[in-house]
Amino acid sequence: MTVVEDRPTTAGAPPPKRPNPVLALLRNSWRQLTSMRTALILLFLLAVAAVPGSIFPQRGVNRENVSEYFAANPKLAPILDRFFAFDVYASPWFAAIYLLLFTSLIGCVVPRLRDHFRALTTVPPDAPKRLERLPHHADGGRRPEEPAAVAAEIAKRLRRRRFRTRVRETPDGWTVAAEKGYLKETGNLLFHFAMLAVLVGVGFGQWYGWHANRLLIAGEDQGFCNAVTQHDESVLGPRVDASDLPNFCLWMTGFDSTFQENGIPRSFRANVRVSEDGGAYRATSFSVNDPLRLSGANINLIGQGYAPVLRYTDRFGATQEKVVAFLPTDNMLTSEGVVQFPDVNIDPATNTRDPELQMGFEGVYLPTGGDDGSALSKYPAEDNPVLYLAAYRGDLGLDSGKPGSVYALNRDQIQDGDLEKISGERPYVLRPGEKWTLDDGTTLEFVGTRRFATISIRYDPTQFLMLVGAVLGLAGLMLSLSVHRRRVWFRVVPADGGSAVEAGGLPRTDYAGFGDEFAALTRHIKEGTP
Amino acid sequence: MAELSNQLMALTVLAYLAAMVCYAAEYAFGRSSHIGRAATRELVGAGGPPIKQPAPAPVEKSRWVGRSAVVLNLIGLALHLGTTVSRGIAAERMPWGNMYEYILSATLVGAAVWAGVLIRKPAVRHLGLLVSLILVVLLGAAALVAYTPVGPLVPALNSYWFIFHVSTIIISSGIFLLGAVPAAMFLIKDGWDSGKRGFPYTLGRRVGDAGSLERLTFRLHAFAFPLFTFGALIAGPLWAEASWGRYWGWDPKEVWAFISWIVYAAYLHARATPSVKRTTATWIAIIGFVTMLMNLFGVNLFFEGLHSYA
């Protein structure tokens, strides 16, 4: 909108006498890079480069979706992966674009800051010789007073309208030069510097921030303390050491949820007890949109579900109880999971474990089962809880050292026949409190369920500063878009014992309303109205 | 109430459709239209060659057609407002909880700003054809592909940030969407002025001055841009931080908001760069419009993300 040159001319820098070709090339490249055209092209490139990140699943957003994509497109996925299609926003080519833009931005705004500073400290220039050549021109009428007094009075009026004003005496009379709207450029620079600050903030946030996820089952026995080993997954920034994590412990006392009739959730809340820095436990709670803010970490509720409690009694009468989270697969909280008992059926006489006698159970939990025997929950709250299980006996394959999923049995072991299904074709139905006696006389009791919450623990040290930057940037942007820079001049010459006034105006930015403003201004000055 | 809202919705689309037909009819009467006459008068006043005044009958007729277009348009706006308000009352909350309501509200903003522009500058009435076309298409698409029965908000949306974030994005989207109309018309008119005579440039024959279309385009975009910046890049991340723990996570909706923002920033840049032609700059605004549509429909339909009203 400003009628600006493509880049501010570096005034007064005489061309070097014998240009060094390398320097000349460098200088030209720099000039190219910091031109508005290049900034435009880079902005465009950035927009285009962001697109694939919405088309392909992103590791930074959802790892599972990426694995699914790999499974569905085994040929294409590795090729795409080579081009960082699953890490678009961490890819070198994305970084190249924004780093170039960043450089261009610096190269562009630093000289503008200097120029603007200069403009702020120089006075409005004197009136051009012929005011009638300006885009706006008006006859200011005649006054009985002396030119000097008239000029002073006009200047006073302009100052009251917050014009920067300068009165000059010329051989044939007086001129008043006035300019207004410097805030436009100030705002524009503020905006661009705020952009720089936000970009730097993002970088620092990634370096010095960390985040982790944890599935937290209700109960004091299921609590945890903040440490990498106790997170299900954690990502520490390059400048964060595991020992830097803040020290707090947390356990969930209960989880409240309410649902609408159609099963869509209405509200969630996790009630917890937390101890910071080894202090006493205090009760608090958090929910969606209302995170728990601890010093050095914020805890957000991002998911929830049910964890069945199962008690297995082996052939020697020893009992073990386990609580395992079953992961929801739909909005009605149909949940899948496994319970594994590797250390059972140990003969007390010999104290040896028979690897053939480990037990695994796999199945589905429905908070509200139907009468039709369907394996899908009808409602997310526990109105008619039912657990469908299949039992397996044999080697669970947990000792192989290979990391396996805790939410599924080891398929290889089942395929190799090392882990054998001992229940019938149809899964066994258990309701809370019911006991299932297996073929070898051992029993599995479905004690009940507990709730679990998935939580995200996160710390980003620059978050707040970035907010400040963004708000300042927005203020700058609004100034930049709403303020207009314009100049007006008045020439006061002696005439018939009094003075004759003439006015000219020049909008320095594309400003459709300037004509009206100029007309009103000159009319007020002519008629002496305020 | 929900039923009422749906019926009002159908009436709204019909009213806009009728307005569109009238705008088109007025347009077809050509020179005898408001703008045409202004242009004629100007030419005569400027001492141009004498121009044969059109017969008075079509003048009257077209004026009436044009006026009824505006009246129908305003009736449509009232019905549109009714649809949105009754929807909100039926749901007992702001009518911004899902894609259907979102489009309903964004187009309402667009239509309201259009009415404002129309009242302040009657000379741009010729844009009504395109405006009502876009309204009919968007509302029709919302009703056919995005309709969602009334329901309360899911917990993730139940936050006061919801109000700030969604309202500012809806208002700015509505204005951006409307801004595409003078942008398209400017490109058409500019093409006509520079001698292009194929369709759609023929539409530019009877349109007012290209420069004022371009300025209107800019003013609408310059107004919407800071609002969008606030809604998408300040309130959105603030809410995301409270809700999901991270202020920015490249969720598909975030990606497309970012893309739209960058494209509109490029438009403002292009317009501020003297060496870039105004037509090029305006094309960038059109691309911005396409990215907004992508975010409105495409992202909800094609991609899976965290935004619950998908």
Ligand code: HEM
């Ligand atoms: C991070 C990337 C950038 C963004 C998001 C951005 C955004 C914007 C926006 C929204 C405006 C409009 C404000 C107005 O018209 O007053 C603007 C103006 C401007 N930008 Fe940028 N910009 C970026 C990078 C750059 C770069 C690299 C340059 C230098 C080549 C630059 C130079 C300018 C100039 C000179 C204006 C003033 C135009 C005027 O006077 O209206 N910007 N920028």
